[in-house]
Amino acid sequence: MRLSRVHGVIRRRLLVNFRIDPDVAQAQLPKRFRPKLHGGYAVGGICLIRLEEIRPRFLPRVLGLSSENAAHRFAVTWTDDAGEHEGVYIPRRDSGSLMNHLAGGRLFSGEHHRAQFSVTDAEDAIDIRMRSADGAVSLHVAAAVAPELANGSIFESLRHASDFFEPGSLGYSAMSNGTLEATRLRTHEWAVRPLRVDAVESSYFADAARFPPGSATFDCALLMRNIAHEWESVR
Numbered sequence: 136m137r138l139s140r141v142h143g144v145i146r147r148r149l150l151v152n153f154r155i156d157p158d159v160a161q162a163q164l165p166k167r168f169r170p171k172l173h174g175g176y177a178v179g180g181i182c183l184i185r186l187e188e189i190r191p192r193f194l195p196r197v198l199g200l201s202s203e204n205a206a207h208r209f210a211v212t213w214t215d216d217a218g219e220h221e222g223v224y225i226p227r228r229d230s231g232s233l234m235n236h237l238a239g240g241r242l243f244s245g246e247h248h249r250a251q252f253s254v255t256d257a258e259d260a261i262d263i264r265m266r267s268a269d270g271a272v273s274l275h276v277a278a279a280v281a282p283e284l285a286n287g288s289i290f291e292s293l294r295h296a297s298d299f300f301e302p303g304s305l306g307y308s309a310m311s312n313g314t315l316e317a318t319r320l321r322t323h324e325w326a327v328r329p330l331r332v333d334a335v336e337s338s339y340f341a342d343a344a345r346f347p348p349g350s351a352t353f354d355c356a357l358l359m360r361n362i363a364h365e366w367e368s369v370r
Contacts (some may be wrong), residue, residue: 140367143189143199145322147256149263149330150300150361151276151341152180154253154289160209163345165315168224168307171210173299174289177350178264181208181274181337183263185254202232203252205265205274207339210303222305224225227295248311261358263328273338278356281331286354297327305369317369322362330356 157319158172160177184206188199207222248266255261259280274291283293290296302368304322307315332353340351 140192140365141189142192142365144187145184145362146187147183147185147358148362149183149261149276149278149333150180150327150357150359151335151337152178152296152354153337153351154354155179155209155345155346155352159350163226164209164211164224164274165237165307165309168213171212171299171303173295176289176354177209178289178299178354179340180207181276181339183265183276184335185256188280189327190219190347198199200232200233200234202230203250203254203263204231204247205229205272206306207272208306211307218308219249220305221302222307223303225306225308227272227369228308229265229272238359245287246308246316272289273335273336275336276332276356277334278330278332278358279356280358284329285331285355290355293327296329297325300357301325302326318369319367319369320364321367322364324362325359325360327357327359330358332356354364 153315154176157170182205184338186204188196189202191198191325205226207227210219211224212219212221228247230247231252232251251263253264261275264275268331284290284296304320307316312318317340340346
């Protein structure tokens with residue numbers, strides 16, 4: 136049985152964003168997708184998200200599950216018979232939850248690799264480390280709430296950054312069998328805050344086999360908190 140929809144709260148969500156050479160980004164995407172560009176750059180990154188009270192609607196919140204998760208992603212567009220669309224392509228998901236690992240791709244959409252997370256969250260300052268159990272990816276982000284976006288970002292303002300990411304609610308996750316599974320994130324509100332990033336390390340975006348030196352550069356980071364939401368499987 137596949138759950139078509141689950142509900143919960145996004146307690147914390149960091150969007151850690153990299154600006155990427157468009158041709159390099161295209162090489163990381165399935166052929167159906169094109170990079171969504173801003174300021175002449177493709178945009179990829181890591182979504183670091185703490186989920187709480189995750190459950191089917193018919194269950195009480197007290198029975199919901201909590202987890203730390205990471206999704207490596209690219210902002211993309213594509214065209215089909217219905218017209219032009221945009222969303223995100225997710226080549227890899229990692230989770231600190233054994234349940235997410237076992238149920239992902241079975242009970243709900245998207246396979247999740249097992250990972251260990253170390254998180255310090257002091258509301259205005261956040262430090263997250265993650266290492267996957269298979270050793271394929273690791274990351275470290277240390278950030279604090281800031282009054283404005285980082286200098287040098289391709290986004291002219293927080294509003295421009297928010298407007299770029301908000302439409303990307305439909306995510307296509309790469310599966311081990313070569314297919315894609317689609318999930319739509321529906322948030323009951325959308326509000327982001329800028330972060331000052333004091334440290335950012337990503338083995339994925341530092342991999343020279345994927346991203347030649349200089350082709351993927353940290354750009355900015357955004358924070359969301361306490362957002363009621365639902366995940367909907369899309370056929």
